[in-house]
Amino acid sequence: GNSVTQMEGPVTLSEEAFLTINCTYTATGYPSLFWYVQYPGEGLQLLLKATKADDKGSNKGFEATYRKETTSFHLEKGSVQVSDSAVYFCALRGGGFKTIFGAGTRLFVKA
Amino acid sequence: DADVTQTPRNRITKTGKRIMLECSQTKGHDRMYWYRQDPGLGLRLIYYSFDVKDINKGEISDGYSVSRQAQAKFSLSLESAIPNQTALYFCATSDLETGNGYTFGSGTRLTVV
Numbered sequence: 001g002n003s004v005t006q007m008e009g010p011v012t013l014s015e016e017a018f019l020t021i022n023c024t025y026t027a028t029g030y031p032s033l034f035w036y037v038q039y040p041g042e043g044l045q046l047l048l049k050a051t052k053a054d055d056k057g058s059n060k061g062f063e064a065t066y067r068k069e070t071t072s073f074h075l076e077k078g079s080v081q082v083s084d085s086a087v088y089f090c091a092l093r094g095g096g097f098k099t100i101f102g103a104g105t106r107l108f109v110k111a
Numbered sequence: 112d113a114d115v116t117q118t119p120r121n122r123i124t125k126t127g128k129r130i131m132l133e134c135s136q137t138k139g140h141d142r143m144y145w146y147r148q149d150p151g152l153g154l155r156l157i158y159y160s161f162d163v164k165d166i167n168k169g170e171i172s173d174g175y176s177v178s179r180q181a182q183a184k185f186s187l188s189l190e191s192a193i194p195n196q197t198a199l200y201f202c203a204t205s206d207l208e209t210g211n212g213y214t215f216g217s218g219t220r221l222t223v224v
Contacts (some may be wrong), residue, residue, distance in 0.1 A: 043218050049211075093210075
């Protein structure tokens with residue numbers, strides 16, 4: 001079946017550092033891939049998405065590229081801010097309805 | 112108003128009690144979901160509904176039931192709460208397109224003592 005594996009956290013960075021959170025997936029067919037962000041005390045919000053191979057999703061300075069050859073969708077940001085501290089979830093939505101979520105990666109950004 | 116509203120936001124209940132968590136949405140989406148979030152386990156699907164007459168079990172439905180009262184309303188019940196149902200519960204909605212993401216509510220933090 002479909003699955004998503006993302007790097008364990010927490011990830012702790014200083015402000016303005018470069019961020020990478022790794023995500024790999026297993027799926028049949030051609031799923032859509034997503035990153036969601038969860039700020040403290042809130043629900044998940046869609047951060048970015050990519051619906052086919054080689055697509056790059058981007059939002060708020062975050063980027064991720066759908067790599068079919070490596071089955072990956074790593075999240076990157078060139079310069080993180082304290083306000084980026086949150087939990088980030090990689091997710092996959094295949095044929096039909098079902099979305100599979102990774103376990104989440106907590107990011108702490110220090111001033 | 113939020114697109115997806117969950118009530119209550121926080122609830123403490125005793126073992127054996129029946130409790131209902133409610134979810135309403137203004138997105139006009141047909142599909143609604145209940146997830147449970149536990150630390151280190153990500154989100155696990157409890158139940159989902161494609162429309163008012165369609166209810167399906169997710170991966171962890173034991174001990175839970177749901178009701179889809181209208182297109183916009185989807186409630187989750189714990190018939191006899193137990194401590195290991197202590198968790199953060201999220202309602203979400205989606206449309207039919209696999210390329211579109213989900214819209215989540217703010218969650219209900221449930222503690223069973």
